[in-house]
Amino acid sequence: MAFLQAHLLTLILFSPLAGAVLLLLIPRERLQAIRWVALLVSLIPFGLALFLWFAYQPGVQGYQFVEQAIWYEAIGSSYHLGVDGISVPMVLLTTLLTPLAILISWSIEDNVRSYMALFLLLETGMLGVFMSLDLLIFFVFWEIGLIPMYFLINQWGSGNREYASFKFLIYTIAGSLGLLLAIQMIGVASGTFDLIVITEKWSTLNQSLTLFGLPITLAIGTVKKIAFWAFVVAFAIKIPIWPFHTWLPDAHTEAPTAGSMILAGVLLKLGAYGFLRLVLPLYPVEAKYFAGALGLLAVLAIVLGAFASWGQDDFKRLVAYSSVNHMGFVVLGIAAAAFAQGTMQADDAVLAINGAVLQMFNHGLSAAGMFLLVGVVYDRAHTRDLNKLGGLFPVAPIYGGILIFTAMASLGLPGLNGFVSEFLVVRGSWPIFTLYTALSMVGLLITGAYILKGLAKVLHGPLNEKWLGHKMEINRREIIAIAPLMFLMLLIGVWPAWILNVINQTVKFLFG
Amino acid sequence: MLTLTQIVFLVAAAITLLAAFMVVTSRSMVHAALWLIMTLAGVAVFFVLLNAGFLAVVQVAVYIDAIAIMIIVVVMLTRHSMGIQDRQKNKTWWAAVIAASLLFGSLVLMFTQAPLLGAEAPALTMGAEAMLEELGLALVDVDRYIVPFEVASVLLLAALVGSIIVAWPGRKSQDQEDES
């Protein structure tokens, strides 16, 4: 037990990887065994994450379950892990979504072993980002997540997968380039990559310092601005913030269902997490300075994302654009907080951040659910064209019910999770960015419009004759997969305190 | 005012150079060979003028009697090769003219740098016979010229053997000639 306590994060982090290696030992033809092993293995980190959740002490400041080991001494980087109230929900979300994604991938027939192994590898990558307390390690995991995703889209995606995966890869790598350079610069200037040390040093770095011998003639402020934007762009691409979002619809549309789930559910959060973990603490001044611009982008993402979503005829694309829309709220919250932190409006800022973090979690649930459901219908109809679907409610009533429930959560219906987080964001941002917030509420209306459009096109209207003979109903495995998501949506909707408590403690400490 | 010896010298020099010139310009090889003999004889005259009578004798014996005659023999042997009407100079003979003139010019220029060239001949301390004896002794003295003397004989022998080998019609070459 002591071992478990001491190395909990490492165990969570690497158990999927170990599972992936284990999978490779199973003969490739034994599909069923591979699937089961993958599922069981993915439950291990989930179990551990639950343990983590309950063992985590919300009231305690700072990072918990910290581990540190030698990794790359030569450049001052170490294997340094730890979690706080922002990362714990993310860890939980990740470990929860992965088994579900695996479960939904039962229908994959092609090269199952590699598929499952990549999924588990992906999980390790994502978890690593949420746990790292070392910039270099952060970057390592940041990039590691990229490759399995690329191959998942590239290999198991649909028609236009090569284009989509390539676009995804190049966008993200180009984005991380700036991140890489900025990290290097920070590392050089600080002589260490340890996040805790850097957070103290870097943010207080001022003009009087000689910048640690960097041969840069630019003013320190300019340098920090450049580094700030390098970070912002990298994360913005990942989130994605308008106008860096164009990779996302393609990637989502072409990815396999489980891939989309993870992509929307977790990967997008990496960017937002980066904002919270790195940008705000490291660049408070710059963040404040540019917060207005960021807020504007967020509003544009919300409004334009919603409009774009509305305009889609492809069900999956519709859901994909909704991610842009929803993540806009996260960014709005962050922008508001960035502007307000340390001022009189700090309380509003805390509120907004709380909302943003919760929105990350919630969007993870609802987007994953939506993609799952899109996948279900695509599985049966082999089309995602809204105009070819329709009137499915009578044919597949259970499916219809679940879809409506999930869509409502996504829409922000009070009583479900989306409402709570969006309300918090809006409430927190209102005093800070009143105009933006107002505009984004207009966006909310359009959100309602496109969600309802989707529901209407799929479930109602005249039944397309084609589907008559088909078995359109959702099956048991899929229900099992979505049930936990629905449970959590409802839970947070009615009783958000259990999770907000955890988030709030940390946010208060960090931004209060 | 020229002394007698000087006149002798100049006349001999004129003849020698003329003969030498004819050697290198004459179209007929036979003529050239004869002019060569004339040149060699001219040089022998200078040897005499230089109190080296023995060398003059050797010049006549070795050069005129042996070498020049050999050359004439070979000229006769090979007379079918190049007739008088054939071109005797190669295409770049003008370059040879330039080269030779340049050489002569620079040699003379070189000599102007040497003051001792104006020297008069010192009187000889020995008579001709004594000198000859001295020469003979020097050639067999282990502390003087015995090695060159011996080597020269080896060289002559080797050259002789070699010349015979080369000049003698080989068995194979004869066979081939018969075939062709």
Place this chain on the structure above:
Amino acid sequence: MSIASFEPSTLLIVLPEILLLLLAGIILVVGLTSQRSGGLLLSWLTALGLTGILIVTLLFGRPGENEVLIFGGMLRHDWMAFSFKVLFLFVAAMTALLSADVEGVEDRGEYYALLVVATLGMSLMASSADMIMLFLAIETTSIPLYILAGFKKGDDKSTEAGLKYFLFGALTSAVMLYGFSLLYGFSGDTNIYRLSEAMHAGAVSPWLIGGMAVLVLVGFSFKISAVPFHFWAPDVYEGAPTPITAFISTASKAAGFAVLLRFMLAVFPAIEAEWVTLVAIMATVTMTVGNLLALPQTNIKRLLAYSSIAHAGYAMIGLVALSSFGTASVIFYLIGYVVTNIAAFAVVILFARSVGSDEIVDYAGLSRRSPGLALVLLVALLSLGGMPPLAGFVAKFYVFAAAVESGWIWLAFVGVLNAIIGLYYYMTVLKVVYLYRSEDEDKPIAIPRSYALVLVICVIAILAIGTLSAPWLDWSINSALSLF
């Protein structure tokens, strides 16, 4: 430098020369009495005889602490002479072995006897300390070689080679001799070690000395086939019986260098800077011309001829350095070059013996036909190209080192750039050998014992000089020091 007067023990010093003379006589007699097929016997007799003399030289010919002038100053007994003698004897023995059944050579007794006489001439060239002796020694070397080059009377190319070699040799030696006569005239002495004293005294104008130096250099350049007195080399190399080509390209060239080193260093210190510059220019031109003209060659013997011209250029770099190390590097270079070139020619001889061609294109498929022979050729050509761990690399290294030491950086660069051109055409040959296929690949090339012996000795020597160069270098430095 004083001249030691004769003692009976002095004879021991020239014992090798005396034995060479004896050997030549024995060979002549044996050659006359033996049958026409006595080639093999004579070959071994000559080789063993030369080896015996080599051993005698090593045992008794070692110079003492100080250099001595003997026989009235005709000869100088020093390390320089000793080293070169050993080298010549070695090459001659190898040549004798390689000549075992060279085609088109009749009168084998005379052939070997002339070979021995030429060797005698060379060993005298290396030790001559008097212009009279030197001239005689050069001619004693050259005249038998003229004959040997034209020895295949039934072969048009051979006779042509003989005549060309002769005409060039006689002309250049006449020019050199004229220079000698002037040297004698303006110093009053024929001993080259006393010449320099006269030159030093300042009695003679530098212009005059320079002129004489140029005249003398003409003759030496012919012997080492330096540009512009190299014209004979390709034709003679191609036409002469191949073992003789090997002999001319190695021993004769080395002898030329022995004379060049001794003479230039001893006689012309007064105009050091000038003649060194001249030699530097000649070295540059020689290397470059040799290498560039080697590029288009299609006949392996001509290729090696041009390469040997180029190698003379490299070796001259060491002379330009004008230091004891530079001189040592020349000697070392020659040692390395000689064993390497013999190996190369041995392969050429063996190949021509079986295939009857010297054209490079015919070497296609050699590596499959006779991998061992191909490997020897590889080793030899790479050594010529200056690749370690072979003799050629170290040799070039020392030469360039000497140039750099003396500040002749540009010359060193010219040298290395030329080495690259050289490598290029050696590789072109190797490409044919290793890359191209031919229809005769299944017909191996016979390697008789005497040839095999030469190949083995040379390859071992190439490797030994290349890897363990210290003793050879010590030897070279000792030799060089005896000139300073």
Place this chain on the structure above:
Amino acid sequence: MIPLSWYIILGAALFSIGIYGALARRNALAILMAIELMLNAVNLNLVAFWRYLTPNMVAGKVFALVVFTVAAAEAAVGLALIISIYRRRHTIAVEEIDMMKW
């Protein structure tokens, strides 16, 4: 009396004529003869120097004798080679003796 320079210049002239002949003539025999001229020039030099500068030493004369010897040997060998090539090729024009390119 005759100054030494007369002899030396005469020698130089003879030598230069020889050089011209050796370089310009096409006939191998003619070249051989030209070379003999050059050797004679050398001998003239040697003897003159001996007479004027070191009459009490034999070196110059020994040198001249050696040159005689060598000249004889060279002539013999040269003529033999000329005969040899004439027998094969029926020509002694050096330009035509060009089976191998220069």
Place this chain on the structure above:
Amino acid sequence: MEAPILSIVVFTPIVFGVVLFFFPAERHREIRIFALTGASIALALSLWAYFTYDLALGGYQLVEHYPWVPRLGISYHVGVDGMNVPLVLLTGIVMFTGVLVSWGIDDRPREFFGFLFILATGVFGVFVSLDLFQLFFFYEIAVFPMYLLIAIWGWKVTREYAAMKLTLYLFIGSVVALIGGLAMYFASGTHSFSLFALEQAGFSVDFQRFWFPFVFFGFAVLGGIFPVHNWSPDGHVAAPTAVSMFHAGVLMKVGAFAALRVGIMLLPEGAKFWAPLILGLATVNVVYGAFIASVQSDFKYVIGFSSVSHMGLVILGFATLNLTGITGAGIQMFSHGVMTALMFAVVGLVYDRAHTREIPKLGGFIKVMPLAGIAFIIAGLVSMGMPGFSGFVAEFPIFMGLWQSQPIVAIIAAISIVITAGYIMRVIGRVFFGEMPEEFKGHITPINNFDKIALVILSGILILVGVYPSIIAPLVESGAQAVMALVGGA
């Protein structure tokens, strides 16, 4: 008296190579087994050398020192420090795996392995040399067998041209450097070729500035520095698989290492003076190399130009002249060596089966040779500098070093990462995934066990270094510290 480990490492290959020549030519099996034995010994001993290196002790270890040519102060002097011991190990690995993937060579395997082993001796020799002459000696030994290996066993279309070009380029470079080496020797007045002696010789600043370019660029030719890099892709492409592995994997490091060891360490002032130029050229290498790689249609040319690009990073690392950068460059040498060996091994496996390397004509190979596909993907990720693989571990400090010396270069050079990602993924996608062309279906044989072992070893190392950089970084850092001790403060 300790066992002369390094000497054994150095001379094992050549001894085995020479003995190979005495095997009967047709006994292919015995020849291969014998070759593998030799390679195993070399690998085992280089592993031994690597892991017995005592970091606490530092400095040069396993030193052997014998006079060679005492008259000139030349000695046989070998030893390893943190900088070169990974390279020795790299050579051992590449040699071993090279033999494994060459199992199928049927044309004169005796000569092939013989020459390959002579080459290996040259490479080992350069890495462990502590004597300048000895370094040149082995350097040249390493250059030449390459010619034969490429010309004889290479790709028929370009092999003659490529082999010649390669050899001449490298030879030119080395002889130019040689002159510089000689100048140092004589200028030092120490009368010794020992690198230690020359390090302490105290050359004047002008001398160093004058001679540095000769020495550095002379060697850097073999390191593939722009604009004298273009021998390298041609050579890579024309070479047979094992030779490409050796060539890109090890030989280019020989050049880079020598440029560091002789150029920078002996002439630090020169290095400082010329560093901007080198940085500039190497940046061109990195970016231009990547760019050219991305427009190639020949599989092997892609890898060839990627080597140019990656070796540019090594040189960039050197040119930073600071501890981090040089450490990174040291790791990059090792990492790139293994990576590119792996890539060429896979390319060779594909080519052996498809007989074409035109990327558009290939496809779907992962189905028939999954291991090769995965190995190539791993190598590709390394090449992209993907974290978790050795490439990241190597490139990161290089960029950090650049930040300390020339931030703008860091930013420009980083562009190559995106380009690299692009072309690597394109190649992977086209060759290993996608639809297999009809003419290959059913004709492609799976790879054999020897190949598998080789691929697993190489990819294993890449991952090992990537996840646990401390297995190599402290070593290299100690070596880089030695460099810095000579170069002086950053």
